[in-house]
Amino acid sequence: MRILIIEDETSIAHFIRDGLKEEGYAVDIADNGKKGLQMAINYLDEYDVILLDWMLPGLNGIEICRNIRKENKTVPIIFLTAKDTVDEVVFGLEAGANDYIRKPFSFEELLARIRVLMRKDETQPLVFFASNIMMNIEKHTVTKNEIPVELTQKEFSLLEYLLRNKGKVCRRTGIIEKVWDIHFNYDTSVIDVYINALRKKLDGPGESSVITTIRGVGYKIEADK
Amino acid sequence: MRILIIEDETSIAHFIRDGLKEEGYAVDIADNGKKGLQMAINYLDEYDVILLDWMLPGLNGIEICRNIRKENKTVPIIFLTAKDTVDEVVFGLEAGANDYIRKPFSFEELLARIRVLMRKDETQPLVFFASNIMMNIEKHTVTKNEIPVELTQKEFSLLEYLLRNKGKVCRRTGIIEKVWDIHFNYDTSVIDVYINALRKKLDGPGESSVITTIRGVGYKIEADK
DNA sequence: AAAGATTTTAAGCCAATTTTAAGCGTAACC
């Protein structure tokens, strides 16, 4: 799940980014309109949601919105606006935005709206499992045979990504993008280290690993039979 | 306003009944657990408050409480207990009681609690606990092993937030929003200071902290087993 | 206005986590 924030005030942008990252989203920031539009269009299908500030230096929000819509009809766009007149909002929605939110807003509110727009698979599951391993997102815990397993943040994210894609291959590029939020410069040796760490923690001695390597492609957690 | 008293000692039951009647409440008495459960369930929505004795012949209080909760989630239940260990109270609250009162109690105290519970339409819990720590929202007190702990306003709010989310991770962004009501300033270092203060006051020397740190994510108070 | 308490800011420290790097083992391909 990747979100693009187009916002010139870095403090706001960073706050939103950090919050969203904690929720497990990958986040990019564009600090001006031109850059934002470029990113939105160049990586068209990369983004699952775009957060768009209304007031931007140079190119303003409404124009960006129109331009994005010219290229892509579907990506959900949420407007951030300080304005409180109805007209402004109407303009935004007419330009093709899906929703709007007024500043200052609570982060929870923003999150709720993002979830609504993203809700293609209804409510996101809070618990994932594979064979004897269970992950609870809300509690932020992982257990193996009911016994707690301590994971670091990165380990947790990686496992979460693998579990969310249970039964499917996770390509190395996909992992490095979604878990590490790195787009170019794929020195992907970090993945090895973390897969190794996960296996050490999750696989009992003599057991075959929960995580199977698919050479030249990536990794997979097998779906239960 | 109808109140059900489930209590086997008739002298106590009558004492309470008389007092409550003077206050204008309609009162029923069940002098054993079985009868009490029956009455509670058969006249489910009749009662506005249930006073439930802990020690009952036959069916005990905790089981009654659980059974009532199975049928009805909202009716406020106040536990009467002579026990003075924390565990007993904890069990009661876990079983779904809203409040508790220790015998012997002053009638005024009971009345006050009843009034409080009746006034709330969404019966939010008034008492939170975790291991040997207990927080009473109404009284605005916190105790550790029954011994009062003095907290400042912010300390209290932070602890309350953690307790309300017992068992779940409280992310830093969530804390800063709900406890501090800050939405954009992402300098969250205040949290550290307050967690530190809480720990100093709540954790005895050598004990592991009630509040566990989840690095890169936030904090959590573990649910009791 | 002063004193006291509470809250916030700031900085240094330390430990856990993350990343980098290098050597090794092994599957795949010729």
Next chain:
DNA sequence: GGTTACGCTTAAAATTGGCTTAAAATCTTT
């Protein structure tokens, strides 16, 4: 069977993030 590329493993280096203090700022109380 040899070669190559890829993944595994380990350890050391770099970084991050939380802890702890103390001082500054703010709010209360007298």
